Amino acid sequence: MTTPHNHAKPGDYAEAVLLPGDPLRAKWIAETFFDNPRQVNSVRNCLGYTGTWKGKPVSVQASGMGQPSLAIYVHELINLYGVKSLIRVGTCGGLNASVKVRDVILAQGASTDSSIVKGRFGAFNFAPIADFGLLRSAADKADAKGLRYHAGNMLSSDIFYHADGFAGYDKLPEHGVIGVEMEAAALYALAARFGVKALTICTMTDCLITHEEIDAEARQTSLKDMVELALDVAVEA
Numbered sequence: 001m002t003t004p005h006n007h008a009k010p011g012d013y014a015e016a017v018l019l020p021g022d023p024l025r026a027k028w029i030a031e032t033f034f035d036n037p038r039q040v041n042s043v044r045n046c047l048g049y050t051g052t053w054k055g056k057p058v059s060v061q062a063s064g065m066g067q068p069s070l071a072i073y074v075h076e077l078i079n080l081y082g083v084k085s086l087i088r089v090g091t092c093g094g095l096n097a098s099v100k101v102r103d104v105i106l107a108q109g110a111s112t113d114s115s116i117v118k119g120r121f122g123a124f125n126f127a128p129i130a131d132f133g134l135l136r137s138a139a140d141k142a143d144a145k146g147l148r149y150h151a152g153n154m155l156s157s158d159i160f161y162h163a164d165g166f167a168g169y170d171k172l173p174e175h176g177v178i179g180v181e182m183e184a185a186a187l188y189a190l191a192a193r194f195g196v197k198a199l200t201i202c203t204m205t206d207c208l209i210t211h212e213e214i215d216a217e218a219r220q221t222s223l224k225d226m227v228e229l230a231l232d233v234a235v236e237a
């Protein structure tokens with residue numbers, strides 16, 4: 001069994017999978033954190049690996065950027081590879097000045113402008129939400145590690161470059177939406193449809209209000225904290 005996007009064999013993925021957008025982040029996670037990592041997918045260079053963390057099996061698969069791309073990988077991971085828990089480990093922009101660069105956002109919910117979610121529910125606005133168990137576990141572990149984090153509403157936008165800049169986010173920041181990325185809502189909607197668990201954890205790398213950005217060195221350190229948190233949650237899921 002292979003697909004146009006994945007040549008892994010049945011059983012190649014662990015039941016818990018981390019999902020970074022960036023394929024090189026997937027490689028870095030496998031090589032830095034996994035014991036005995038082995039590559040299970042390289043189609044389109046959208047890299048996937050399986051190994052162990054603290055003695056327990058875990059995988060990482062790049063999702064690519066945006067909801068259409070993530071939806072392909074997640075659909076196949078769930079329906080063809082039997083994955084049960086999916087934790088996105090991403091970067092995001094900040095939409096609230098109290099969220100500082102390097103802070104972690106746990107996406108409790110994900111608002112979206114994407115037709116990928118909207119298109120399925122007719123007159124209804126479906127609310128894509130994180131699995132409560134994964135969210136609670138991540139918050140408890142973030143507390144224990146002393147990480148600066150915020151749990152709240154994320155925006156998963158199909159648009160990275162809004163023509164109107166910050167104004168393009170309209171009323172969302174004043175309704176408590178704290179960060180913007182491009183995948184969480186589709187992840188949550190697919191997890192709900194197929195009865196599996198999902199969570200999105202992001203590190204805020206650029207504040208759209210203050211224009212503060214993370215530098216390269218701080219990015220590495222901060223992503224390390226996020227990845228270790230996500231791995232600890234994944235192996236207990």
Ligand SMILES: O=P(O)(O)O[C@H]1O[C@H](CO)[C@@H](O)[C@H]1O
Nearest residue numbers: 020021022065090091181182
């Ligand atoms: O860093 P990743 O996980 O790719 O996430 C964010 O970065 C990309 C945009 O630069 C989008 O995929 C967005 O969601």
Ligand SMILES: O=c1cc[nH]c(=O)[nH]1
Nearest residue numbers: 091092093180181182
């Ligand atoms: O989607 C994203 C990711 C990082 N920063 C942004 O502004 N948007």
